[in-house]
Amino acid sequence: MGKDARIKHAARNSKSGVEVGKMNQLQKIICVGSAFVGKTSLSRRFTLNTFIHSYIPTLGVSWLTKTITLTQEQLNGNLSKKVYTEPLTTRLSLWDTGGQEMFTYLRPKYYSGATCAVLVFDITNQSSFDDIEMWVNEVVAKCPDIPIVISGNKYDLNEARSVKREVAVEYTRLHRFDYIETSALSGYNVDKLFYHASRLSHQFSDETLKFREEYSL
Ligand SMILES: Nc1nc2c(ncn2[C@@H]2O[C@H](COP(=O)(O)OP(=O)(O)O)[C@@H](O)[C@H]2O)c(=O)[nH]1
Ligand SMILES: [Mg+2]
16 A cells, blocks of 8 residues: 555544544554453454453464554653654554464464564463463563563453452563553453553654653553
């Protein structure tokens, strides 16, 4: 698609009423984490605004896309200096990798070109949180320096949680990742998660940006 066509395409896709900014290249956000934590559900909630209760294991890999516009305020939101002066319209592709061990051999090639990693665990499942370290190592081995956001999903089951919020916050703070609790079922914080991932993707690809500061969602 040529530049003009991309801008028109972006304009058609922008329903927010904000000024349509420059169309950026595709952002590739990878959703990683153990099976059953809600990776597919988060992607579906964000792109299609639907939720399915039954479990459909993701076979290998799948992806969904959505075009969004980030305002300059959203782009600058986590920075100590305001550097962005125009909005950005960008096409997000969410890559949803199957967590199952049998697909391990498939996953690394899907990391290539990723601009942000969303690492998901289930707040009611301690072992999915314990697995996060393993996922971090896998992602960082393939994509050094990639921004990482950790999502503690299934917040609607907060009453039944087994991973304390403070424990997750402390872990992510130590590693300087961002942390957000989400619910694909209710939609809680799902837009916030992916808009943040998009903003980080843009900042990641912007080599002039050297002063990203610690940020808490
Ligand atoms: N209560 C609740 N269930 C969820 C949530 N997200 C996903 N699920 C359920 O958890 C199961 C696994 O979800 P799925 O998205 O397939 O997980 P994946 O294996 O990580 O892709 C399914 O039965 C979903 O309906 C959530 O936020 N809250
Ligand atoms: Mg899945």
